[in-house]
Amino acid sequence: MKKLGKQTIQFDNPPTILETATIVGPKEAEGPLAKYFDKCLEDEFWGEKTWEKAESKIIKETVNTVIHKSGLPSDSIDYCFAGDLLNQCISSSFGLRELNIPFFGIFGACSTFVEGMSLAAIFADAGIKNVLCAASSHFCSAEKQFRFPLELGTQRPPSAQWTVTGAGATIISSSGDGPHITHMTTGKIVDKGIKDANNMGAAMAPAALSTLISHFEDTGRSPNYYDAIITGDLGLIGKEILTELAMDKGYNIKSNYNDCGALIFDKNSQDTHSGGSGCGCCASVFSGLLFNQLKNKELSRLLLIATGALTNATTSQQGESIPGIAHAVSIEL
Amino acid sequence: MKKLGKQTIQFDNPPTILETATIVGPKEAEGPLAKYFDKCLEDEFWGEKTWEKAESKIIKETVNTVIHKSGLPSDSIDYCFAGDLLNQCISSSFGLRELNIPFFGIFGACSTFVEGMSLAAIFADAGIKNVLCAASSHFCSAEKQFRFPLELGTQRPPSAQWTVTGAGATIISSSGDGPHITHMTTGKIVDKGIKDANNMGAAMAPAALSTLISHFEDTGRSPNYYDAIITGDLGLIGKEILTELAMDKGYNIKSNYNDCGALIFDKNSQDTHSGGSGCGCCASVFSGLLFNQLKNKELSRLLLIATGALTNATTSQQGESIPGIAHAVSIEL
Numbered sequence: 001m002k003k004l005g006k007q008t009i010q011f012d013n014p015p016t017i018l019e020t021a022t023i024v025g026p027k028e029a030e031g032p033l034a035k036y037f038d039k040c041l042e043d044e045f046w047g048e049k050t051w052e053k054a055e056s057k058i059i060k061e062t063v064n065t066v067i068h069k070s071g072l073p074s075d076s077i078d079y080c081f082a083g084d085l086l087n088q089c090i091s092s093s094f095g096l097r098e099l100n101i102p103f104f105g106i107f108g109a110c111s112t113f114v115e116g117m118s119l120a121a122i123f124a125d126a127g128i129k130n131v132l133c134a135a136s137s138h139f140c141s142a143e144k145q146f147r148f149p150l151e152l153g154t155q156r157p158p159s160a161q162w163t164v165t166g167a168g169a170t171i172i173s174s175s176g177d178g179p180h181i182t183h184m185t186t187g188k189i190v191d192k193g194i195k196d197a198n199n200m201g202a203a204m205a206p207a208a209l210s211t212l213i214s215h216f217e218d219t220g221r222s223p224n225y226y227d228a229i230i231t232g233d234l235g236l237i238g239k240e241i242l243t244e245l246a247m248d249k250g251y252n253i254k255s256n257y258n259d260c261g262a263l264i265f266d267k268n269s270q271d272t273h274s275g276g277s278g279c280g281c282c283a284s285v286f287s288g289l290l291f292n293q294l295k296n297k298e299l300s301r302l303l304l305i306a307t308g309a310l311t312n313a314t315t316s317q318q319g320e321s322i323p324g325i326a327h328a329v330s331i332e333l
Numbered sequence: 334m335k336k337l338g339k340q341t342i343q344f345d346n347p348p349t350i351l352e353t354a355t356i357v358g359p360k361e362a363e364g365p366l367a368k369y370f371d372k373c374l375e376d377e378f379w380g381e382k383t384w385e386k387a388e389s390k391i392i393k394e395t396v397n398t399v400i401h402k403s404g405l406p407s408d409s410i411d412y413c414f415a416g417d418l419l420n421q422c423i424s425s426s427f428g429l430r431e432l433n434i435p436f437f438g439i440f441g442a443c444s445t446f447v448e449g450m451s452l453a454a455i456f457a458d459a460g461i462k463n464v465l466c467a468a469s470s471h472f473c474s475a476e477k478q479f480r481f482p483l484e485l486g487t488q489r490p491p492s493a494q495w496t497v498t499g500a501g502a503t504i505i506s507s508s509g510d511g512p513h514i515t516h517m518t519t520g521k522i523v524d525k526g527i528k529d530a531n532n533m534g535a536a537m538a539p540a541a542l543s544t545l546i547s548h549f550e551d552t553g554r555s556p557n558y559y560d561a562i563i564t565g566d567l568g569l570i571g572k573e574i575l576t577e578l579a580m581d582k583g584y585n586i587k588s589n590y591n592d593c594g595a596l597i598f599d600k601n602s603q604d605t606h607s608g609g610s611g612c613g614c615c616a617s618v619f620s621g622l623l624f625n626q627l628k629n630k631e632l633s634r635l636l637l638i639a640t641g642a643l644t645n646a647t648t649s650q651q652g653e654s655i656p657g658i659a660h661a662v663s664i665e666l
Contacts (some may be wrong), residue, residue: 001459004412007435050651075611086645089440093643094523099654102340102519102629105446105643105658107422107438115437126334126459131502145546186435187413189426204619297496310426312419318383323430 001127004094005218007211008185014175015124016296016330017117017294020287021066023041023058025139025165028284036075036288037166038065044140044165047254049295052086055138055165056095058280059084063096063134066287071170072130074101075229076170079123081116082134083107084279085163087145091136100131108264109308110137110204110233111187113168113283115325117304118184120172121329135169137278146197146313161235164240168283170291179302183330184213189310191323197316201238201261201274203219204307207324208234209245211305216251216330223253229303230290232282232327234262235275260285282306300333334458337465338551339575340544341518348457349391349509350450350627352666353620354399356391357473360496360605361617364598370622371398375472375497377473387418388471388498389428391613392417395500396429401621403504405463406611407434410504412456414449415467416440417612418496419480424469428555431440434465442538442641443470446519446616447660450637451517453505463509469500470611479501479530479646490557492532494576494594494610500536501616503624512627512635516663522557524656530649534571534607537640540657541567546639548661556586559582562636563623565593565615568608569600571640593618615639 029040083106084091108115116133142163148154194203239259263280305328362373364615416439417424449466475496481487523540572592594608638661
């Protein structure tokens with residue numbers, strides 16, 4: 001592998017995205033991407049007694065599904081990277097405790113899925129055969145933990161995003177036909193002083209901009225190199241902000257840019273305000289829609305940029321602003 | 334690099350541990366390792382208004398210290414891996430938001446420091462020049478978050494450990510005189526059904542045993558290969574349990590084994606019950622004492638095994654057991 005500029009790595013042996021899987025909740029099942037998901041749940045509990053246990057079950061079964069779809073015996077998976085939004089990443093730890101695969105816990109808030117893909121790509125480029133990545137989120141467990149108990153029926157402001165109930169998982173391999181991860185651009189923490197915990201898109205857009213520009217500068221590419229540039233998950237408001245900020249810096253992404261949070265729900269009929277969010281948003285949109293489009297050659301060059309807000313309820317109460325981060329991978333056939 | 338068995342990697346170009354730094358709190362400063370720490374604080378706040386902000390300041394200044402001690406310009410650090418125990422890893426995200434270095438958030442509970450060293454070693458072996466790793470914990474922020482508000486003065490049971498206030502940081506480089514990371518053995522999640530949240534040593538000891546045995550099986554080494562085998566942080570009770578469990582499996586580690594949680598406090602005079610814990614425990618004992626002993630050639634072969642309990646307050650309330658994990662690195666001159 002070769003370092004390009006300050007933030008990008010170009011892989012000598014571009015790792016293959018061997019397979020993906022995704023399981024989502026009932027609201028996601030009513031959205032425009034339903035047909036791309038491996039399984040859609042009928043309710044938020046899936047037979048469990050708590051939302052946290054349901055989220056653990058979702059990531060567990062998503063991981064089992066991707067292993068099954070790949071045709072690999074599970075003991076040929078060398079490492080697993082996983083993370084989620086719950087305190088101390090318990091969805092991943094509990095969901096994957098029977099996995100019996102060497103495990104690295106990661107935390108990048110909603111950027112976790114691409115953080116995992118990046119680290120898996122480093123391992124695969126170095127010769128490790130198969131690395132599994134997974135991330136999850138759950139609307140109910142996230143609302144309970146970050147905002148208000150759902151039972152209160154608290155009204156959400158129009159800038160709020162709707163945490164996706166769902167998980168995505170992928171297996172990154174050192175060999176295979178592709179699609180391939182050709183580059184990774186790792187984000188720096190960016191904090192522009194936004195304090196509105198109900199406007200995460202605005203808080204994360206500057207981090208997405210920073211990684212987007214670094215990617216173009218480091219690789220010498222321009223926006224039109226890609227069939228699609230997809231962030232996950234700035235939501236509808238953050239998407240507008242990023243488009244404007246990029247234009248101000250001389251990068252026109254209007255024609256080929258979209259966001260996982262804008263894609264997963266129907267903005268007219270689903271009442272999710274600013275769109276989707278959560279680790280499971282980018283994970284399920286990539287593992288469902290985007291991987292399908294790559295396999296079908298509808299996309300041949302994709303820049304996937306996952307964004308995370310590195311905050312919690314305590315920091316908001318203590319008057320802190322919201323640091324953001326964004327990690328990108330370039331995926332090509 | 335070369336994979337040995339299921340869990341171990343042997344490095345072709347063993348990365349160098351270039352430098353370390355550590356800052357600890359007032360109780361740690363009264364312990365037997367005080368002289369090895371770069372800075373000892375006089376109180377738990379360090380001029381900040383909250384414990385969370387104090388913890389962020391500790392990890393920030395520890396990272397600044399290790400960069401300063403290394404003599405490297407900060408823009409020659411290629412990546413940073415960091416994590417902590419606070420919800421959504423806010424100590425690291427807020428403490429390091431001005432660092433301006435590509436950032437990977439990690440979560441392995443108290444195993445975080447060695448998880449970071451392992452990932453940094455993979456990067457360095459692949460040719461990345463300098464990678465920074467850091468981890469922190471804080472007694473007051475941890476008690477508040479995981480157990481009871483300190484103001485209640487709740488009595489702690491004898492099996493409880495005392496979360497270290499402190500941070501450790503290290504720079505892992507692709508070249509240098511050493512000490513070198515020659516192997517890493519990555520842990521699997523192990524859950525033996527222990528439910529006592531006040532006896533983390535018992536919950537984590539089976540994970541430590543699993544990684545210890547995998548390391549010996551994968552490398553063909555035996556306990557007496559090492560000058561020291563150090564876990565962090567099983568505490569006094571967990572240390573006894575691991576010693577017994579290892580003996581039952583045919584590995585006698587009695588003569589060269591110790592634990593960071595047992596080393597950092599004086600068990601007779603400091604009233605910490607079962608010893609130290611927290612991400613900052615292994616991080617500060619390695620970055621202070623152990624790195625010093627390696628540099629002075631008092632140790633030439635060290636097996637460092639950091640252990641983490643992948644749990645939180647919600648899972649305990651929901652009746653769950655405590656999954657553990659342990660990551661090991663072999664460090665040699």
